[in-house]
Amino acid sequence: MTYPFSAVVGLADLKLALVLNAVSPRVGGVLVRGEKGTAKSTIVRALAALLPPVAVADGCRFSCDPAAPDPLCPDAPHSGDGSVRAARLVELPVGASEDRLAGSLDLERALTEGVKAFEPGLLAAAHRGILYVDEVNLLHDHLVDLLLDAAALGTCYVEREGVSVRHSARFLLSGTMNPEEGELRPQLLDRFGLTVEARASRDPAERAEVIRRRLAYELDPEGFAGRWAAEEAELARRIAEARALLPGVVLPDAALKQIATVCAGFEVDGMRADIVTAHAAMAHAAWEGRARVGSADVRAAARLALPHRRRRDPFDAPGLDEARLDELLNDFDDYPDDDPDGRPEDPEAGNFDTSEPSSEPESGDAESDAESGSPSADPRDSGDLRDSGDLRDSRDSRGSRDPREAGVGQAGAARSPDASGSDSLTVEDAFAQAGTPYRARVFTVPGVGTGVPGRRSRARTPDGRTSGSRLPEGRITSVHLTATLRAAAPHQRSRGVAGPGLRIVKSDLREAVREGREGNLVLFAVDASGSMAARKRMGAVKAAVLSLLLDAYQRRDKVGLITFRGDTAELVLPPTSSVEAGAARMRELRTGGRTPLAAGLLKAADVLRVEHLRDPARRPLLVVVTDGRATSGPDPRRAAGLLTRVSTVVVDCESGPVRLGLAAELAAGMGALAVRLDSLADGALAQVVRATRMVA
Template structure:
């Protein structure tokens, strides 16, 4: 579909805070981009693509692959020789056809697919030239294409971490630097970065989350009238795209003019010392780590003042900026029930005790901008960002939501025993060696789509696919030693071939073997154990693992949940598990390994890990119970099955027996105390092992 028939930005209903954040980032790209978090089907991608259509066009130097500005060309641009810059700084004939120099073209929206390789993102060697003439030349990637435009990453939380790091570093510095395979290149890379994600599919790491300037949580309206209008507009658009776009042409033109005016006004806006002091007080009181929150809030306040047509930042601008820039930066466990919006309102009221009367319209000129819209549906003034941008998402219907996980206590009156508490973010448990498993986000693996870490000879079993650049460079090196005539095409011989070793992440089968016997002590301790298990289950869901749950108590072990990807079901069943009785430790280990063995036959590419939560006691079977459990553990160790033992022995009750630590030794497993499961305690457990 052509750009003229994209769904209009102004026609989107009920997404005012997202619209405001996107417009402010477009006014001031220095803000650092926007992260939009929300459930599926909330017009996230539609709004991003529509915004690119209303942003002002840009002037570029003709034939420059890096979109340099004729008025301020990049002296380090790899295409500087094509600029045709004379001593006055103006472009000559090579630079464009009009008096101002350069050519005018629409702003680009570059979309980065989740499966993109690092070469596609940052650029690579120009293979055509290398093969034809042996010339080493840089071929730009998506970062160069997005310069002075927008870079859109849908499902950014599914993008490999090393690519997210690259994107955010370039967005923060305004430059991309490539040092690889004998090529050293730097070029300007200033763009509006927009990422969208569904939190149910897993959160971004806190370090990456902090790098996004603004974050907005969106959710579909629960108001029937709003939902009706969404359906009505979408169906009208599908029936007659051109007519629908024409109906909103006036609103789109008004929005484009407002963005352009705000961009011009931005350099005129003053940020007084009083405003900077207020921002610092707000960030300190809101427990924001680092200084990035202060800087982004200040930049956003300046952009909002320009957006509102003012030449000085006011309290209103600071309030709007804080609600968009700070909630995702607060120091807290990501699985906490977020009350950040309410806390932030209290902080703002204290730092800005006398909010001004309602000032200029904060509507981004986007969704529902014109009360007298073409269909008469209107929309009026949007709510303040506090009503949506900084509010947590409404609880989802299913307990697998990362924003409202279902590990909370079950219904009142439950007779299932101690219930799990609210889950927390856990440390990363990984298998100790790189594998070759299925795609996921837990353990290190040699994959077909990960980051290339080396090139190997064709006979090396670690190689997957052709390492094209390494092959060509090997051929070029061989040709350089021969008597190849200048301009003669490069030939590639079989001995030049190299294969790529790519390193990525895999999903695993995580089998939880949970001791629910009476030896675990009081209900409070069982609650802690179940809470840890639920937290680990939620982490497994977000890392694309399959999970199984085995519990043991009394005289038997029970497979509560066969291997599944439904963590929702695992949490629900675990909450119903009764506790008490003797401790059949050996049976628990046997059933856990049986699950691993059966699943290995069904899915040999998915590596497994046993996570045993126990105090190490074994009382079912008399005196032979403990020796039997140790023999079973040693048998499991002999199979090479990875394991982690989480020690649930209660502290403060006399002499500790350290039976769980001994069990870990027999299993060849990593040993962790229960209070070390939460992230942030020392180093991640299995990372202390040497990685092959």
């Protein structure tokens, strides 16, 4: 029994975005970003129950409409008979293969028997329904490309070794992701029509209501769903009515100019934002029962369609300045009221209220992190679908994460020498502003790996250019046609072939070996001691690391960050695909204390050992950023001996007219290459890393 859509507490923007896509699939899908435990998956799965049923042709595996069947459907021609079924919710697992998503051709039968045998995939199953991708940011890039191309074209194409199959694939695309686990590439993010941030409510009363409903649902799912049946039926009715009204909704020139002005004012790239906003505004007008698009419809659409299209820096979080939005909309004060029924336009754009007004005061944050219920309480008294409160406050109740705003770790703190003679801070922490990041040149780990697909080092991957052939291992997914023909040619006479053509048997088949690019693990070990802060080196160090993190983001790497100061080393960012989290940790890095260099190297060796057990195919690159001083702990040379088999670069941060060369000595003991900090700005580090060699 699915949790009812209308029983989810808060999340008004997310509900509105899903409903607009249900009204008009041309909006282009919804991407839900949010922390764990925010009911992202629950509410998407609940939407399927609200969609109108669909009529499908009998015997068609691709869900063709019997009234207008696809003439190019692989199962055509259709008999004309049909049946009605509920709209499907199809889930795409993170570990799915390309064949599972798009469908697969039986290449063995195609080549040996001449039979075009096609097994439909998930895109065919989702046609005229919902395709839901949980953790869409963890999908491999080629799967995301395929998925979004099908969503944009409404058609799935499967092309393999000269055999071509196409079928319709029109669906409501919904994806969820936790930004802590990595971001989507900007060009892929842009392909989602709407994006919503799902955050947990900080209001105790609202959180208590979440728990109450969830416990009631777990105690009696059918009874709980029955108590919300009336609200679910009302929502389904409104969606069906809005779908019927949508073809007649008028987008006047004034609204069209308003959309163009807003998109231009926010400097979004391309024209997709304008088109998506127009479709969303028309869907919103239909949802509100209006036959013409008004200013409130444009505002509601812009709030959902533009935030993820405004990123200029890859590390920027999606967001929208609503004061700026209001300023742009206010330029159209002479915009006439386009509501033919005289209904007032809702300034909050998207009130889902279907119940009596609640006597409880509204919360300042209408978003919730889960769903729940109470067996004793009337669910309609809970303000179930009401947009309760202002959702536009960009500040979290937990306060700012910037240490400078918190008043700690100011860069101007007094300094005093430590016992070793190196500078240390009298306060525990000091904050150094990062310098301006620059564009780093591409660097790679040498050799050919077998890691996950990425954009950095050479690797054997399922995609990429064909580099050779081999005997098949299991089911063939990519035939090397030339090698197959060469294997079959010497046997044609013995097989009784006297004329044109070839007879191919299973033993002749050869599988293509492809070479592409992989993502690597880039582990940073950064000296955050007082000697780094005292000589104001951390600004340059942060700029260098941020530049390499930017490159790692573009190359789809995994990153980790170790800092060492005082007496210990700390893994401040465990290896993750969220390069944005690494950038945030680096910007907020505080410095001070002595230099436990050995502890930093031992921590790096331990992290790499554990990661090798977890992900043995991903090859690492260690970047140690230090001046080579060791004013705390044991001699670092013994720790360095544990890293001689790892491709390593030591960034020498020593400065001044007199240099001790300690970092260079450390690099020599590790079999690594030492690079001076002042040579990083011109991209020299990339050349250095390309020159390193893994020790067998």
